[in-house]
Amino acid sequence: xxxxxxxxxxxxxxxxxxxxxxxxxxxxxVVVGGLGPRGVVATASYEARVYGVRSAMPMAKARxxxxxxxxxxxxxxxxxxxxxxxxxxxxxxxxxxEPLSLDEAFVDLTGTERLHGPPGExxxxxxxxxRDEVGxxxxxxxxxxxxxxxxxxxxxxxxxxxxxxxxxxxxFLSPLAVDRLWGVGPRTAARLSEHGVRTxxxxxxxxxxxxxxxxxxxxxAHLWRVARGVDDSPVxxxxxVKSISHEETFPxxxxxxxxxxxxxxxxxxxxxARLGEEGMLASTVFVKIRWADFTTRTRQVxxxxxxxxxxxxxxxxxxxxxxxxxxxxxxIRLLGVGLSGLVPATFRPTPLFAAAGxxxxxxxxxxxxxxxxxxxxLRGEDFPRGRGYTDPKGTKGRERP
Numbered sequence: 558x559x560x561x562x563x564x565x566x567x568x569x570x571x572x573x574x575x576x577x578x579x580x581x582x583x584x585x586x587v588v589v590g591g592l593g594p595r596g597v598v599a600t601a602s603y604e605a606r607v608y609g610v611r612s613a614m615p616m617a618k619a620r621x622x623x624x625x626x627x628x629x630x631x632x633x634x635x636x637x638x639x640x641x642x643x644x645x646x647x648x649x650x651x652x653x654x655e656p657l658s659l660d661e662a663f664v665d666l667t668g669t670e671r672l673h674g675p676p677g678e679x680x681x682x683x684x685x686x687x688r689d690e691v692g693x694x695x696x697x698x699x700x701x702x703x704x705x706x707x708x709x710x711x712x713x714x715x716x717x718x719x720x721x722x723x724x725x726x727x728x729f730l731s732p733l734a735v736d737r738l739w740g741v742g743p744r745t746a747a748r749l750s751e752h753g754v755r756t757x758x759x760x761x762x763x764x765x766x767x768x769x770x771x772x773x774x775x776x777x778a779h780l781w782r783v784a785r786g787v788d789d790s791p792v793x794x795x796x797x798v799k800s801i802s803h804e805e806t807f808p809x810x811x812x813x814x815x816x817x818x819x820x821x822x823x824x825x826x827x828x829x830a831r832l833g834e835e836g837m838l839a840s841t842v843f844v845k846i847r848w849a850d851f852t853t854r855t856r857q858v859x860x861x862x863x864x865x866x867x868x869x870x871x872x873x874x875x876x877x878x879x880x881x882x883x884x885x886x887x888x889i890r891l892l893g894v895g896l897s898g899l900v901p902a903t904f905r906p907t908p909l910f911a912a913a914g915x916x917x918x919x920x921x922x923x924x925x926x927x928x929x930x931x932x933x934x935l936r937g938e939d940f941p942r943g944r945g946y947t948d949p950k951g952t953k954g955r956e957r958p
Contacts, residue, residue: 559723561676561699562792563664564706565647565683568694568715570660572602574639575629577692586610586626588619593808595890599631603715636660639691646686650679653792663703665792677720684718701726704739704788711737726786731758738783745772745780760784801831801839804893810849812888818875824894825871832896838863840898842873847891863900870896 567573571589576582586605590598596616608623620628640659647654650673653665664683666676673679680697687695698709700721708729713719721729734756736746748771754760761784769777782788803824811817821844832839843857856877864870874894 558667560701561666561670562701562703562706563666563676563680563683564698564700564703564710565643565662565664565687566696566698566710566714567643567660568696569600569602569606570693571600571631571636572605573693574632574636575627576602578635582627586623587629588616588623588626589629589631590616590619591806591808592616592628592630595806595808601626639693642691643687643693643695646683646690650683653794655792655794663706663792666699677718680718680720700786702786702788703790703792704783705729705786707739708733708737727761730784730786731756731761733757735760738780739788740776740779740783745776748772757784799899800895800897801828801835801899802843802893802895803827803831804845804891804895806847806891807889810888810890811892817878817889817892820892821874821878821894822867822871824892825874826867828894828896829865829867829870832865832899833902835899836902837899838865838902839870839896840900841896842870842877843895843897844874844877845891845893845895846878846889849888849890851890853891857897859898863898865902870894 572587575587575589576585584604585602586608587602588598588605588610589600590596594617598610598612598614598616598619600612601610601614601619605619605623605626608626610619610623610626616628619626636659640656644654644656644662647662647664651664651666651669655663655665657663666673666679669679670676673682676699680699684695684697687693694716696710696713696715697718698706698711698713698721699719700706700709701723705721705726709719709721712721712729734746735741735749735754736743738757738760741749749755749760752763752771754763760780763781763784765777765781768780771777772780805820805824807820811820839860840863841857841859843855845853845855847853858873858877860869860873871894
């Protein structure tokens, strides 16, 4: 049976949600991202892109390019809510939906034609329903595999539908620059260019053996395949989560012990909540710290027992910050907390020094009243603290009994 894969890509998703919720912003340039001096652009509306504003651009540059834009902080809770509505639409057409991010997903339509009609009709129906029921614009591509469906949705941008038939694949791919293909980054594209290979059509003319002599057996075979639009990777509705982490760069360097502790606990709470959503426990906690002079350290510790308890995760993270005594004559620019060694939460060990039911209480309260309903503050004197951490000048954080 011939495969039919759909790729959905929401157009300027964060900015579009802001324009949906705030009608006064419609038709205006909107830029969503970090608003501090070190912030970067997460999403720019198409009105802002006209002025050269792009994702991952420093926010200061975006302001210089388009000072008249509305500059907004991200509202991830709202974006997740909208993303769930979009996935509900997709799930009505196939059980095989693979979310790649909040604004992007693959759908395997193979074998669904009797239920929902030809893939092209399904693509147009999804496109119409998301516009009418969610109120947002999207780009939809359909192709014989994930690679081609993704390229088709790119061709449909912004706000269109592109159905790529198998017989049209060669003509569609030939003029594309090689860096549009999966696995062809800037360095590979530069090396190909040295050999006169600049498009997928050029790449298709190179023999497999020659490609393997240039790039090695595995990468050469991959390039040979993608040049022909060959991709056998399945749509995976449940992708295995190997780690969960979150890091933040602060508008101003952290220099006070309480500020560092507060941020570590907030980050630990956030990753613990995501861990609970996945129904997993973590065996390892790791931290990342970057000083103002850009010295960066990462450390990890294996826990005695797997846990999803935010207090225990925070204590482990704080203990890691105090290990090794990193010296620097500046404050902390970035902090990150992460979890790995994930195992299913089929059995949850009872912690000795923490309220065992706290994770469940947090999830229940937040489910009813929102993710910000409860937060973890600084530790009180009634709970033993870890070894402390070393501040930028090497002064060890005070210990509590």
